[in-house]
Amino acid sequence: MTVRREGNTGDKTIAPPRELDEKPRTRPVRMMRWFVIVGVLLALLVGGLVGFNAFRAHMIAQFFANNKPPAVTISAVEAKSEVLPNLQRAVGSLAAVHQVNVTSDVSGRITDILFTAGSRVTKGTPLVQLFDKPEQGDLANYKAQATVARLALDRAKQLAARQVGAQVTVDTTQAAFDQANAGIAKTEAIISQKLVRAPFDGVLGVRQVEVGQFLTAGTQVVSLTDLSTLFANFTVTEKESGRLSVGQTVRVSVDAYPGKKFEGRITTIEPQIATETRNIRVQATIANPDDILKPGMFADVIVVLPEKPPVITVAETAVEYTLYGDSVYLIKEKKEDDGKTSLTVERTFxxxxxxxxxxxxxxxxxxPGDKVAAVGQLKLQSGAAVEISKDPLPQIPEKPPLN
Known part of the structure; x- marks a missing residue:
């Protein structure tokens, strides 16, 4: 295609096609230049933002690195290898070896009370006197009969020896004499039953009768308890029974005397297992100094078993018991960048x-030898810096406090 150009003179010039194609290309070059400039600016802006964020993160990390939280003050204990007593714990109750409700064997009216409630008595001490005048009269009558019968027997024997009296007379008088002595023995037994005595040494309880009261046979007069020795009755499971044997030492404690132990030995192990509970009854005999223990007391019983090999132990306060498992805070040494040594803790299950x-x-x-936190665990978490307090550990109470 040919284009004509006309000037003022009217001359016509024919322009080649290449000149026409070069003029429109100046606009795309300018647009590319602007794109490059905008892209560079955006890159500078993004780079500045990234650099600023990186610089800020670095400064924050440096700030926290130079401003560590203060070390938590704790008390520490050391894990030890030691031989602990091998104990079997159980609960039970105390019972008297000798305890009885004193009663009368016969009926009668009380004429005299010869004891003081709560006093200590010995075997055979008179306690209650029942009315026994009729029996005393019968005794005198039988004694008189016995005297007469003895005299008649002696005379009959003398006559028979001289062959003057018959042998049947001797036999008759002998029977009368024996019958009178039998009456004496029976009446004396009834009279002895009218006087109620202590069957063994012990301490009397509360009086249950009064003077003038008609006492029927079998009615309780007073309780009598021997407190010198007591039984500790307790039960163990079928599995635990295999470790027990007669003669093993037991230690008993009661709520009335906290911190005090009473020692004894196992004297009886039930030969059969209770089908309802699958437990076995065990009975230990313990001494009762000063008679301070009382039958019926609730007792904590500890049976001393043969020793086991050494085990690793820590103070009980160092262990945290949770649903996720038991754990301790193990104390470790850590070297800082400046060469100093600091202490940190790590939770260890x-x-x-x-x-x-x-x-x-x-x-x-x-x-053995590991150090763990024993007091102050509530303020700790894994990696926390700690320092060990020089104050002594608080004493562990004999029993946990009641809520």
Whole structure:
């Protein structure tokens, strides 16, 4: 295609097609230049934002690195390898070895009360006198009959020896004499029953009768208890019974005397298992110094079993018991960048065993010599810095406090 150009003079010039194609290309070059400029600016802006965020994060990290929280003050204990007493715990009650409600064997009216309630008596001490005048009269009558019969028997024997009297007379008088003596023995037995006596040494209880009261046979007069020795009756499971044997030492404690132990020995193990509970009854005999223990008291019983091998233990307060498992805070040494050594804690899960006298057995998770936090765990978490207090550990109470 040919284009004509006309000037003022009217000359016509024919322009080649290349000149026409070069003029429109100036606009796309300018647009590309603007795109490049805008892209560079956006890149600078994004780079500035990224750099600013990185710088801010670095400064925040540096700030927290230089401003660590203060170390938590705790009390620490050391895990030890020791031989703990092998104990079997049970609960039971105390019972008297000798205890009875004193009663009368015969009926009668009380004429005299010869004891003071709560006093200590010995075997044979008179307690209550019943009316026995008729029996005393019968006794005198039988004694008189016995005297007459003895005289008649002696005379009959003398006559028979001289062959003057018959042998039948001797036999008759002998029978009369024996009958009179039998009457004396029976009446004396009734009279002895009219006087109620203590069957053994012990302490009397509350008086249940009054002077002038008609006492029927079998009615309780007073209770009598021998407090010098008591039984501790308790039960163990079928599984635990295999570790018990007669003669093993037991330690008994009661709520009335906290902190005090009473020692004894197992004297009886029931030979059969209760089908209802699958438990076995065990009875121990314990001494009762000063008669301070009373029958019927609730008792905590500890049976001392043969010793076990050494185990690892820590203070019971060092163990945290949760639904997720038992754990301790293990204290570790950490070297800082400046070369100094600091202490940190790490929560370590452990497997616990028995708990005896404020010590907890650690079956798995610790080694002898490891230090763990014993007081102040509520303020700790894994990785926390700590410092060990020099104050002594608080005493463990004999029994947990009541809510």
């Amino acid at each position: 452990v497997r616990t065993g028995d708990r005896i006298d404020g010590r907890a057995v650690i079956e798995k998770g610790l080694q």
